[in-house]
Amino acid sequence: MRCCSSAAGSHCVDGRSSASTAQLLSDRGVHPIRVGAPVASRPGAPRTRGASVASSSVPRHLPDPEALLADAPLVWAALSTAGWSAAALDELMGPTARTHLDRDELAPVLRRTAGGSLLEVLARLFVVGASVDLKQARAAGVPETWLVPDGYGVAAAVRLQAVVHDGVEVVVAHDPGRASEGVHPQQVLGVGAASLTLAAATPRASVGRTLDLGAGSGVQALLAEDHSSTVVATDANPRATAYARLSAALNGVTVDARTGDLLEPVRGELFDLVVSNPPFVLGPAARYTYRDGGQEGDELCRRLVQDLPGHLVEGGTAVLLANWLHVEGEDGDDRVRSWFGPGVDGWVVQRELAAPQDYVTAWLRDTDEGARFDELYDDWMAWFDLRRVEAVAFGVLALQRGSGRVHLDDVPQPTAATWGEQIPAFFDRQRALDAGLLATAWRLREDVRLDQTAVRGEDGWYAQAQVLRQEAGLRWVGGVDPYGAALLAGCDGTRRLGELLSVLARSADITEDDAAEQVLPVVERLVQQGFLVP
Numbered sequence: 001m002r003c004c005s006s007a008a009g010s011h012c013v014d015g016r017s018s019a020s021t022a023q024l025l026s027d028r029g030v031h032p033i034r035v036g037a038p039v040a041s042r043p044g045a046p047r048t049r050g051a052s053v054a055s056s057s058v059p060r061h062l063p064d065p066e067a068l069l070a071d072a073p074l075v076w077a078a079l080s081t082a083g084w085s086a087a088a089l090d091e092l093m094g095p096t097a098r099t100h101l102d103r104d105e106l107a108p109v110l111r112r113t114a115g116g117s118l119l120e121v122l123a124r125l126f127v128v129g130a131s132v133d134l135k136q137a138r139a140a141g142v143p144e145t146w147l148v149p150d151g152y153g154v155a156a157a158v159r160l161q162a163v164v165h166d167g168v169e170v171v172v173a174h175d176p177g178r179a180s181e182g183v184h185p186q187q188v189l190g191v192g193a194a195s196l197t198l199a200a201a202t203p204r205a206s207v208g209r210t211l212d213l214g215a216g217s218g219v220q221a222l223l224a225e226d227h228s229s230t231v232v233a234t235d236a237n238p239r240a241t242a243y244a245r246l247s248a249a250l251n252g253v254t255v256d257a258r259t260g261d262l263l264e265p266v267r268g269e270l271f272d273l274v275v276s277n278p279p280f281v282l283g284p285a286a287r288y289t290y291r292d293g294g295q296e297g298d299e300l301c302r303r304l305v306q307d308l309p310g311h312l313v314e315g316g317t318a319v320l321l322a323n324w325l326h327v328e329g330e331d332g333d334d335r336v337r338s339w340f341g342p343g344v345d346g347w348v349v350q351r352e353l354a355a356p357q358d359y360v361t362a363w364l365r366d367t368d369e370g371a372r373f374d375e376l377y378d379d380w381m382a383w384f385d386l387r388r389v390e391a392v393a394f395g396v397l398a399l400q401r402g403s404g405r406v407h408l409d410d411v412p413q414p415t416a417a418t419w420g421e422q423i424p425a426f427f428d429r430q431r432a433l434d435a436g437l438l439a440t441a442w443r444l445r446e447d448v449r450l451d452q453t454a455v456r457g458e459d460g461w462y463a464q465a466q467v468l469r470q471e472a473g474l475r476w477v478g479g480v481d482p483y484g485a486a487l488l489a490g491c492d493g494t495r496r497l498g499e500l501l502s503v504l505a506r507s508a509d510i511t512e513d514d515a516a517e518q519v520l521p522v523v524e525r526l527v528q529q530g531f532l533v534p
């Protein structure tokens with residue numbers, strides 16, 4: 001099953017912050033970039049009265065995903081027969097289904113799945129977490145190994161999520177459970193905003209070997225399987241590696257899932273692509289395996305950045321999500337830059353800088369700590385105070401083996417739904433910059449547009465402002481003067497910048513040195529941001 005979307009930020013306990021929701025947000029230009037964005041939890045949200053909701057959604061005993069593996073092909077067949085797809089589920093459950101589910105408002109989704117069709121039965125079992133009649137479950141082809149008794153009916157042991165990204169659709173298995181009902185320390189989450197942020201930043205060119213480190217439900221591994229010859233998925237939580245295997249089986253693909261700490265399961269192995277959505281959250285306690293790295297400060301992400309280059313082939317790329325600290329008296333940008341070793345080129349795409357209190361409250365809401373909120377808030381803030389933390393940054397870190405260039409971009413603007421293709425393009429531009437700005441024949445990127453604002457004068461319209469805009473990638477926007485615009489129009493990849501500058505100087509009746517002084521810093525910025533490519 002295959003089919004799109006992006007967003008950033010947080011994990012989501014029951015995985016209901018689906019691709020569709022994130023797509024909706026980015027389509028509206030509302031990019032949900034929040035560190036610890038509490039997508040799933042709604043503290044104190046009332047449970048819909050009379051709804052037939054599986055008690056199994058309370059993760060008292062987490063299911064054993066290993067035990068479900070043998071019958072995964074039967075479930076795959078049941079999904080196919082019922083016409084399961086993200087689009088079909090959206091149509092069945094309605095455009096606001098995700099919002100209702102996130103708020104634990106079950107009546108609207110139960111009403112829309114009351115007809116008893118195969119897809120309605122599967123949606124109730126695997127998406128809503130509601131119980132159905134055993135006969136209905138059997139008729140829909142769900143094997144009994146995948147069912148648990150629930151009142152007079154049965155419920156599904158696990159949840160399934162249809163995820164669509166950049167034309168590829170996969171189905172992902174994960175633990176049941178709602179934040180408002182307590183998160184188990186070993187809970188394996190569905191696809192949340194952070195998962196989608198990494199998926200959006202992943203380069204999708206065909207590669208040989210891909211590693212998904214911290215695989216969880218296996219969503220990154222499954223998406224990567226579409227453009228990789230081999231995918232290795234690793235996780236410290238054996239339940240997560242079992243889920244990655246289960247999700248792969250449900251999609252009829254093979255993922256080599258291994259259990260172990262960080263890079264330990266792939267010691268001595270090289271990859272063309274590494275993707276990782278690690279437990280990057282920074283705080284005092286390792287309470288949740290999916291969230292807390294359990295190392296001092298931002299040490300886990302630093303270690304990954306330090307060790308990942310040793311697992312990349314020449315020209316290979318690693319992309320990971322990270323939080324890093326801004327500590328009083330230190331430069332936070334320098335801190336993250338210092339993580340990249342001398343033989344490594346790095347690109348830091350910072351998406352957010354959060355004040356400690358906002359960071360802590362967001363993550364506490366994410367797991368809906370209820371009565372313990374105040375106590376946990378105080379502990380967490382005391383931990384930050386002791387380390388003189390002023391802010392926590394969140395971003396995407398990309399690296400390749402290279403010569404030690406590290407560049408940080410603060411990117412608060414909404415990006416395209418997928419922008420992973422910009423990562424190899426960024427490293428190519430850095431190498432071209434090394435060859436020399438003037439010596440390179442730059443080309444305006446295909447998706448760049450020039451918007452003009454004109455005012456009416458006595459003799460017609462006069463351009464008042466010109467704004468360059470990218471329609472793809474990081475969607476940078478920036479003003480440019482008429483000379484700059486004329487220069488850019490000449491950047492068609494056939495003439496070196498030095499030649500174009502001479503022409504510009506002659507037409508403006510200034511010396512080439514003066515033209516260079518004015519133009520080169522602007523051109524360099526335009527190259528850094530990808531308006532101009534080699």
Ligand SMILES: C[S@@+](CC[C@H](N)C(=O)[O-])C[C@H]1O[C@@H](n2cnc3c(N)ncnc32)[C@H](O)[C@@H]1O
Pocket residue numbers: 011190191192194195198213214215216217218219220234235236237240260261262263277278279280289290291292293
């Ligand atoms: C935020 S989840 C990411 C899940 C999934 N890759 C995604 O994008 O939705 C982080 C995952 O890292 C795993 N993890 C935690 N500590 C780890 C460690 N030391 N080594 C490897 N994996 C770890 C957790 O079990 C969890 O599955």
